[in-house]
Amino acid sequence: MNRPELKLKTRSWPVMSVVMLSGLVIGIVALAVATRFAGAQGMTADPDAERKQDLVTAYKILVNEGILDSFGHVSVRSAKDPNVFLMPRAMPPSLVAVDDIVELRVSDSQPIDPKGRRVNGERYIHGEIYKARPDVMSVIHSHSQAVIPLSLTPIKLKPVIVQAGFLPPESPTFEIRDAIKEGDRGMQVTDSARGAALARTLASYPVALMRGHGDVVVGSSIKQAVVYAAYVDIDARMQTQALLLSRDVVTMKQSELFTPAEFDINRPWENFKQKILDDAAKAKIDRAQFGLDQTQTEK
Amino acid sequence: MNRPELKLKTRSWPVMSVVMLSGLVIGIVALAVATRFAGAQGMTADPDAERKQDLVTAYKILVNEGILDSFGHVSVRSAKDPNVFLMPRAMPPSLVAVDDIVELRVSDSQPIDPKGRRVNGERYIHGEIYKARPDVMSVIHSHSQAVIPLSLTPIKLKPVIVQAGFLPPESPTFEIRDAIKEGDRGMQVTDSARGAALARTLASYPVALMRGHGDVVVGSSIKQAVVYAAYVDIDARMQTQALLLSRDVVTMKQSELFTPAEFDINRPWENFKQKILDDAAKAKIDRAQFGLDQTQTEK
Amino acid sequence: MNRPELKLKTRSWPVMSVVMLSGLVIGIVALAVATRFAGAQGMTADPDAERKQDLVTAYKILVNEGILDSFGHVSVRSAKDPNVFLMPRAMPPSLVAVDDIVELRVSDSQPIDPKGRRVNGERYIHGEIYKARPDVMSVIHSHSQAVIPLSLTPIKLKPVIVQAGFLPPESPTFEIRDAIKEGDRGMQVTDSARGAALARTLASYPVALMRGHGDVVVGSSIKQAVVYAAYVDIDARMQTQALLLSRDVVTMKQSELFTPAEFDINRPWENFKQKILDDAAKAKIDRAQFGLDQTQTEK
């Protein structure tokens, strides 16, 4: 049996060299093309791809934790351009997918290219906060039933539980009546002037309650905003229940509050995330990849 | 083997023409019949088919949202005849299907043809409201545990949350003791006189609480009634909790209330609907068909 | 081919008659035996078979409705002998099956034949109530968290919701301290004397709260006891919440209370039952067999 390829003689080397070099060049080009193509599909091409994915995860978590109802919305500032933010079109929170996310301008809260999709009527909450707060990367507006009772009274939200140490000693409540002209209608934040007034009430705080409406929670990342929103809810419920029991409620003092670096947001984020998995998905968790080892930094 | 039909000669054209024309006519007639038949199966034939389907959906949503318990009922006015309304026979709300829906007369709340099915003892709530309120297309009577505590006290339901702007500054509470003779037994609305008294208390409002019983919520469509019922519940809970915290509870003022056109009921309706889907059904949602783009009208 | 059986001659008739008659007799006997055997397997043989099945259903419903926790128990009087009652051995309510049911004597609450199974330490609650109340066919003892807060205060359970019309204007609360000697230990009803004291507090009522412990609810059937227990819970929660809101809480007056015949317990029973079905079972509901047509009697 002949195996021709093994019968190459020394005189065929020059030909061979050309063939092999050509193959090498073709291989390199193909690799480059493939890499570029893969990149275009992956995260290198769209700097916002990861943020969009986190935004969808945030919606799922906040729906599951009972913070987002039929309304409520979450946004993230673009990684490409700080003058742009990303937010789903007007739709029920529980249905949000990456394709629903629209780019809007910080300057006027208008969509850059809505592609026929209707954008959210209260997007001015987000735009005006991004404008006023360069440190804010994510904004959550919820109709949380944990904070509304407090918002209807003169009582201010105060930090009472250990995980709410990111709160100031007292959080502001936005009264839209103070921001609009007598006779102006509605309680929703449906234009830039109302959004700017809310941003002024929020000032440099992480949260502002909105009377009869809910709250707005901001963070330096989607993850931080989501974890803050969850603990604002628990804190509000604990403060409310304690106030019903006693007039002597201990609130946290300055030395008990913490800086963002002192609060491990990764653990609740991972916990919330696994709660939205179904049983099949839970069984497949790659624990090593789950970031669990990075969840606790010691003081 | 001879296949005669393939042996047609040119001289047989006249015959052929007749055959073909006959075939064409038969085809057209058949198509017309089939279309008509299909129509009879579909919505053109029964103008109430869509309302019946929405009524079943309303039951599923209201059970899932915890508004309908073992009792409670929903009805819709017929699209065929405003003097007729549709309502399921007496049965647990969670089991209602299209076949359970019975036609009743507005005039006396009696079934037109019950086909041996027992009708609901409190159908007079529905009949008398349809009689008094030509604008009402759907009536919900629930034993909502969110409104009962308020109904037991002199405190009136007031709008406190932004989505409850369809409420008047104060909603009435029906006290059946004021409507019946001393000594008359029972608290249920089991005859026309009691139903008419409830309708008088409801007056032109969208909701009336019923002392120790629940409430009645009406709308210009099933969808509106369902969404109103859901937000009555949340509003009642928020008002209740705020009242426990403080005597200074801010309620919405006239300019904060809205007209039906200003409240986007489609978004909560779609949100409630997808919450009753199982996981398999959710995966199959045809998002384009989901009406999501019509959910938000800007001011 | 010969077929011998068809070649019988007339002279063989006498023989035939004997054979046929014998066969008939054997057939009749066999039928009788078979019927008797089938009966022994079915409900005619064990008059308590249906009650045992209902008892298991009652456990499932009461666990699902949040009325039975890790403890709590339900019993039914035997259909065979009013001096016997049926109750599961000591075990978590969520796991009860027909095989766990033990027969106990009403006279001393002792098991007739425990077959090595440990019986419940608080079975005296049941035995003593069956002794004092010939009208009672089923007893539920729960640690319901809906009634415990009221039981810890001087406030009595009162009927406030329409479905609680089976309650008296005021239900008694059992204070075990009044029933035992100073220094006797424990709050549980672990002997006949304590059981008898509880039965005296219950008197002719359908429910007695037990201070810091829960309640006991009785009925003329398992179904009635289960439905009463469910509405005791809702009534207690509504009364509690109303009392937090106002000192002016309207409770039901005599003419608003009802007799058992006026309360359709079938509808909530069927509703509770379908809530414990899984989705597969729900799809198979034979609606015609579901007793839905018997659920509402008009006044």
Add this chain to the structure above:
Amino acid sequence: MNRPELKLKTRSWPVMSVVMLSGLVIGIVALAVATRFAGAQGMTADPDAERKQDLVTAYKILVNEGILDSFGHVSVRSAKDPNVFLMPRAMPPSLVAVDDIVELRVSDSQPIDPKGRRVNGERYIHGEIYKARPDVMSVIHSHSQAVIPLSLTPIKLKPVIVQAGFLPPESPTFEIRDAIKEGDRGMQVTDSARGAALARTLASYPVALMRGHGDVVVGSSIKQAVVYAAYVDIDARMQTQALLLSRDVVTMKQSELFTPAEFDINRPWENFKQKILDDAAKAKIDRAQFGLDQTQTEK
């Protein structure tokens, strides 16, 4: 073919005896080795294997009962060495598996061999309690929302429900401000000094509330600690709700409290366990093995 071994002659007996005896010895040694190896795989080899498994079960139960949130942790003292305790690394409670469990020293709460895994920042709670309380075999630290409202007020947790008879007439609340120097930051128990202060507040009690933080519950086994934690929660909720209703709340007196031997913890433990099973697993419960017959000891 020759098979030499079958050709043994009688004169070879002495040789045979040696061979057979050798074989016997080898067999015995092999059996011993095999047994020892099997032992090493089973529970005899790792005395802590069962405790680790129970620890994982405890996490699943406490997550399911709503006692452990994103934070919170459970530990058990080692069966091998009372100076060692076992506790999962820093991670969300819902994800804990046997492999996550790390051994720590009671003396300084430091890991013996973390194998690169980050340990929990509040492990000092556990270490210092094991140091101060030789009777304690398991420690639970939770952020239970049932106890936090009470912990924020001057009101002490008191036993009010029958199953909370393991509680003292009044449980202590740990105020970390009393344990640290003015100006020291944070409310978490992140060093031995804070842990020791908490252990002093706990003293010989089964539970200490932690102001604005949650509680610590200890037991003579994992099972006891878990059941105690569950009933601390229910007791706190019942006490809270009763206090909102009335100033006259009956708390349990000394003769109503019980010793551990008087409280059957097996029944709630089994009940909690079956609640974490999925439907498939429930169908396979080997009821005979479920320990149900041992769940109730009569007085």
